[in-house]
Amino acid sequence: MARHRMPFSWSFSPMAARARSSTHRLASAALVAAGLCLAATAAQAETRLCNRTSIVTEAAIGVMASDTAATRGWFRLDPGQCRAILQTAEAPGRLFLHTRAIGEPQNTSLGQPEHVTLCVGEGDFLVSGATACARPNTRMVAFSEVRPTVVEAIAVLFLSEAADYDLPQARRAGIQRLLARMGYDPGPVDGLEGPRTDAALRSFIADRALPADAAASPDIFDTLLSAWRAGEGPGFAWCNETGHRIMASLGVDEGGRIVTRGWYRVDPGTCLKPPVELGAARVYSFAEAVDRDGRPVQAAGKPLVFGGDIPGCVRPAEFEIGGTDCAAHNARATGFLAVTFDGRRRASVRFRE
Known part of the structure; x- marks a missing residue:
């Protein structure tokens, strides 16, 4: 079967290349893997991944120093959502990203370039020595190298569509996309408010007997995905x-x-x-x-x-x-x-x- 391709490209905000110390170049697998661990409490400096697309996305990150690599995932990002993926604004090596679409046909290509192949697991995973897979329930996937924008000790990566949504528009477009996949006819997936989108959303909320303000709930995408997977809707x-x-x-x-x-x-x-x-x-x-x-x-x-x-x-x-x-x-x-x-x-x- 041919791979499905979404009608947009993914972009990552660039930053100027930084020189890396010899310590980074000689980092061990354990040190690189440690760099992927998030702090238990909020950190002053961090790297955030923000989803400005209309697709519910899961992401895995990889760090490579010299010939050593480690990966961590999966980070779920709803449209319009940002999440911290590193406890530092400076990764301990080259930073890579792999994403997969949720609620789209399997093998949907998200338009990312392929720079390196690394090992990933399922669920909440951390793989050290990720240049090869040595454990059960792991597999090799393509990663893209990314370079975040750093402002006041906060590094940010954006996943973006050609439509160039801002975060609130991405959230609305994500709701529209899943409503459309269930047959509710919200009109074009454009991230804009309108009577067709409002009517489709009201129909979905009524069919599920949800509160009137359900669209503003933080778990609205869980609700939409659950309904889509169950084949609900017209x-x-x-x-x-x-x-x-x-x-x-x-x-x-x-x-x-x-x-x-x-x-x-x-x-x-x-x-x-x-x-x-x-x-x-x-x-x-x-x-x-x-x-x-x-x-x-x-x-x-x-x-x-x-x-x-x-x-x-x-x-x-x-x-x-x-x-x-x-x-x-x-x-x-x-x-x-x-x-x-x-x-x-x-x-x-x-x-x-």
Whole structure:
């Protein structure tokens, strides 16, 4: 599958290069790793990472001195949020950053240049000797070298979109983006206030029975992400409750015939909303489980598929097929499940083993 790329580039505020002492160049793995540890109390000097994008982001940082490196993560940053990532404004070596998008398709590229590959873990991790992975549940990922702006002993790195949001705009744009992914139609993701965004937010708050001021809550992005992962909101959603990757195909009625399109990737534990016309009375769904290499998963000696009895066509690669004459399109015939929307314009298919 091709990597998704977001329609923006990431930028980092520059600073003048500083000469590093021989002590930094000869730092040991333990010393470098110690430099990544945050103080238990607020420090006078620190390095902050600020998210001026509309994407909920997790970040890992790396410090490299001579041929020694250490990494630490993950730091969750909601749109419009800043966090301290170092207890000093001067890293004990070259500073690197790796980020990953939350609430976007897996393998979404955030547009960062790749300068070095370092080892990361999961959860709250600290990896010394990070130029290679030697422990379970770790992996190598690409990092970008970054240089913060330092003002009055505070160093700041910004994650920025081409839209160049300020922090409050980034927060609003982040809310808009997740509302849109759930089908609430907040209008363009622009970080600006407007009646469509207000109406979409009111609908979401009412559907979840939240307080009227929920948008101002510090946990609003947790609430939005939880709802998105559960497939909530208007429209049609696939939700994958298996341990396998699911490749799904969607069928819609167009001009009296069924048009099928695929494939849509639905990772384990996530939901996905494919594009569906607002006036559609029903949709048709077919899906199959695949392994890491894209091969069909077998269950009881047969491919693990999720469909129904409505005839439709699919092909191995990306496709759009009108009608049910599969042979004419060099496709195979299969059975799709008919899915009807409820009175609130909602429908979902949950894949379970």
